[in-house]
Amino acid sequence: MAKEASNGSQTPASKPPPTPSPLRNSKFFQANMRILITGGAGFIGSHLVDKLMQNEKNEVIVADNYFTGSKDNLQKWIGHPRFELIRHDVTEPLLIEVDRIYHLACPASPIFYKYNPVKTIKTNVIGTLNMLGLAKRVGARILLTSTSEVYGDPLEHPQKEEYWGNVNPIGVRSCYDEGKRVAETLMFDYHRQHGIEIRIARIFNTYGPRMNIDDGRVVSNFIAQALRDEALTVQAPGTQTRSFCYVSDMVDGLVRLMEGEHTGPINIGNPGEFTMMELAETVKELINPSVPINVVENTPDDPRQRKPDITKAKELLGWEPKVKLRDGLPLMEEDFRLRLGVQKK
Ligand SMILES: NC(=O)c1ccc[n+]([C@@H]2O[C@H](COP(=O)([O-])OP(=O)(O)OC[C@H]3O[C@@H](n4cnc5c(N)ncnc54)[C@H](O)[C@@H]3O)[C@@H](O)[C@H]2O)c1
Numbered sequence: 434m435a436k437e438a439s440n441g442s443q444t445p446a447s448k449p450p451p452t453p454s455p456l457r458n459s460k461f462f463q464a465n466m467r468i469l470i471t472g473g474a475g476f477i478g479s480h481l482v483d484k485l486m487q488n489e490k491n492e493v494i495v496a497d498n499y500f501t502g503s504k505d506n507l508q509k510w511i512g513h514p515r516f517e518l519i520r521h522d523v524t525e526p527l528l529i530e531v532d533r534i535y536h537l538a539c540p541a542s543p544i545f546y547k548y549n550p551v552k553t554i555k556t557n558v559i560g561t562l563n564m565l566g567l568a569k570r571v572g573a574r575i576l577l578t579s580t581s582e583v584y585g586d587p588l589e590h591p592q593k594e595e596y597w598g599n600v601n602p603i604g605v606r607s608c609y610d611e612g613k614r615v616a617e618t619l620m621f622d623y624h625r626q627h628g629i630e631i632r633i634a635r636i637f638n639t640y641g642p643r644m645n646i647d648d649g650r651v652v653s654n655f656i657a658q659a660l661r662d663e664a665l666t667v668q669a670p671g672t673q674t675r676s677f678c679y680v681s682d683m684v685d686g687l688v689r690l691m692e693g694e695h696t697g698p699i700n701i702g703n704p705g706e707f708t709m710m711e712l713a714e715t716v717k718e719l720i721n722p723s724v725p726i727n728v729v730e731n732t733p734d735d736p737r738q739r740k741p742d743i744t745k746a747k748e749l750l751g752w753e754p755k756v757k758l759r760d761g762l763p764l765m766e767e768d769f770r771l772r773l774g775v776q777k778k
Pocket residue numbers: 471472473474475476477478496497498499500501502503521522523524536537538539540541542556560578579580581635636637638639640
């Protein structure tokens with residue numbers, strides 16, 4: 434299944450980008466950059482809001498349907514003159530004037546994206562079409578948060594961007610991984626056909642404060658279980674690997690990609706690779722040495738290994754992750770303790 438990619442991914446646009454909105458050139462022109470973040474009430478999106486709001490030249494608009502996100506994640510910005518929050522489902526068109534679109538809207542945890550798979554694929558396909566339509570209409574640059582899941586159960590390791598992947602097109606994860614693959618295709622078709630400025634990030638497993646406590650993803654599960662004195666549930670066989678990136682590193686990579694010159698796709702992730710059993714042992718050691726570790730049944734099509742090759746991110750964006758897993762886990766523990774009301778013993 435492993436094939437070499439053609440160099441289509443870096444083909445320059447055949448047409449110049451559409452002209453930005455006339456508002457940009459009006460006498461009321463403001464130097465501010467108006468930035469839309471779809472899915473901005475979610476885990477990564479809300480950290481991205483925090484980062485972009487630090488720059489006083491930015492106006493940030495979040496559009497979110499609150500399926501897995503929450504207003505709580507944005508509490509400190511609600512009412513701020515440079516911030517706006519819209520309840521909006523990206524499967525419907527959105528007519529606003531912006532300069533940048535960070536398109537994150539999509540449930541990311543397998544239990545949530547499998548809950549309503551038809552809605553998940555609509556979000557990926559129709560949602561991305563709508564955001565590309567918006568980018569085309571107003572001449573905005575658009576960044577898609579794609580995923581390491583486009584590599585499926587990878588037969589090449591670590592995964593380079595040129596790898597085409599090994600994805601089951603009819604499995605229970607397909608609404609998400611095939612959905613993101615179509616979203617990438619749409620991005621490149623709009624780029625080639627309409628001259629839209631695009632950026633594609635392939636995000637690898639990311640963790641940190643504000644993940645939903647019962648989100649179902651492995652790091653949030655293990656930390657919540659350790660704090661609740663429950664057994665850590667390692668899904669069989671436990672030898673499958675993942676590479677975990679701390680959220681502050683992730684948003685730094687996304688902003689660099691957006692403001693850089695390269696369309697991508699570019700892998701953004703931390704190459705430190707752990708088996709799920711190693712992760713469970715680390716959480717146990719750091720947070721609660723008395724909890725047991727149970728091996729439980731896994732779900733279909735679980736990728737057996739995953740580790741990003743980040744050569745492109747290093748060379749083209751000058752980016753590499755700074756936070757090691759052992760340093761990031763305690764920061765997430767602190768946030769989970771506060772939200773669960775569990776004091777340190
Ligand atoms: N966290 C990771 O490890 C990871 C890895 C790879 C890719 N990604 C991608 O990054 C993005 C953000 O992931 P996250 O971890 O913050 O997930 P998350 O579930 O916390 O955030 C997703 C946000 O999108 C919103 N949303 C979902 N469907 C929507 C719709 N139809 N219309 C409007 N809003 C909608 C949710 O309410 C939520 O606020 C997603 O696109 C995900 O696929 C994340």
